[in-house]
Amino acid sequence: MTFSREDYLEDDKLATAIKVTNTELGLCTFWDVPKFEDRLAQMRDLYQNDCESSADDEVFNDPSESWLPEAPTTPSTPRSPLGNSFNKSPFRQFLLSGNSSVTSPRSFKDDNCSCPSHLTGTALAKMCESVTLTFVENIQDGYLEESMADKIVKCSQAIKKSVVYLIDSNSSQDKDVCHPVTKSLQGPIKTLEEWECKAQNLADLSNNNLSLGEIPQHIEELVSSMKILFSTCQELQVDMDTSVRESYGGIPLQFYSVSYKRSQGLIHHISNLWENVQILLNSAEPLIKGQTIDCRKLCRYSDLIQRDISKLVLVSSKDNFKLDSSSSDNDSSVLTELQMQKLEYAARDVHLSAGSLIQKAEKLLRNDKISGTPRGKRLLPPSPDKAVNSPLSNKFKLDTCSWG
Structure with a gap:
């Protein structure tokens, strides 16, 4: 004999029945809790007294009980309708039969239970869990396992x-x-186009001020070469993004980290160049219009532009970022050699334009004797950027002599 608990609802209240199964005969019946406790006490007495029960006091021999056949564990037909096995279960038949000896939940509560008249949250949750598990088990019993094709x-x-x-x-x-750098360059390039027109207008106004010499023309060249540099950076970024998309995973993982660092440095230095060109133009306008004769700011910001140009090239160079630190002869930067040459040529033009502007502005300072500061000393207090002396910056200084 085996005993198991069965919970069910009757009049919207939770009730409990004890299922008694005769495993040898394949039959089962159901007791309410008081009857189960009474029979359990009888079995305990018989066991403790080591007595043999007669037919009258046989624990499992009650004429009022109806024993039902146990439901099969597997469906008789494949793909049986949903809930077929549940509808045929002895527990359901026992509940629907009028001879059920299971005490109603209300009478059971009144006699032996201290539970409230309404279900508590915990009891309701347990009841829902039990019903759900029963439903899932019946679904599994009613259907065969999916085929491999399914x-x-x-x-x-x-x-x-x-x-x-x-x-x-x-x-x-x-x-x-894929295009953060390209999008970031669209605004500065458009602004430089407007500044290029402004520089051309200032050059036209300089015809009335011959003392400035070629300074307005060099300012115009500087702005134009800066626009070309920004456009070159944008073009190279588009080429690099296109090659990454077409590679289909054939790029080393370190490439993305190196490319991200390069993009950060590139945007930073382009932002500095853009600001310095803006200040240089604002300083040149009153000078060309004859409102002032002090051109020291032109020297100052042209020098800063040269330094930022050196840093911009360095951030993409082979010496700054390598894809594989273990290799020596085959090291390559984010850009190819041809792309790096394009960037260096565009940067060289800006560097030369800024250097020519510095020479003309210093010559004007000497002629007009605006400042008694010797040429070998700085015209304005040094900035932290002046302390940076990179090898690539020295390269530009040396190349300036050969380019000139």
Whole structure:
């Protein structure tokens, strides 16, 4: 004999029955809790007194009880309707029969239970859990296991759905992810086009002020070469992003880290160049219009532009970032050699334009004797940027002599 607990609802209240199963005969019946406790006490007395029960006091021989056949554990037919085994279960038949000896929940509560008249949250949760588990078990009993073909079709549909989602998300987010530098350069390039027109207008106004010499023309050249440099950086970034997308995973992982660091430095130095050109133009306007004769700011910010140009080239150079520190002859930067040459040529033009502007401005200072400061000393207090003396900056200084 085996005993198991069965919970059910009657009049919207939770009730409990004890299922008694004769495993040898395949029969079962149901007791209410008081009857189970009474029979349990009888079994305990018989066991402790080592007595043999007669037919009259046989614990499991009650004429009023109805024993039902136990439900089979497997369905008789494959793909049986949902809930078929549950509908045929002895517990359900026992509840629906009019001869049920299970005490109603209300009378059981009144006699032996101290529970409140309404279900508590815990009792309701347990009841829901029990009903759900029973339902799931019956579903599993009513259906055969999925075939291998069904599983393959199901997995293939899930894979297809995921791939479609990735394609849709990639097409909408690719540009936002892959082109931060390109987008960041669009604004400065457009502004430099406006500043180029402004520099041309200032050069036209300088015809009335011959003492300035070629300073307005050199300012115009500086702004134009700066615009070309920014456009070159944008073009190189587009080429690099295109090659990354077409590589299909053939790029080393370190490339992305190096490229990110380069992009950070590139945007930083381009921002500094943009600000210095703006201040230089604002300082040149009153000078060209004859409102002042002090051109020391032109020297100052032209010098800062030269230094930022050196740093901009250095941030993309082979010596600054390498994809593989273990290799020596085959090291390569984020940019190819041809791309690096384009960047260096555009940066050289800006460097030369700024150097020519410094020479003309210093010559004007000497002629007009604006300052008695010797040429070998600084015209303005030094900035922290002046303390940086990179090898690439020295390279530009040496090349200036050969370019001139």
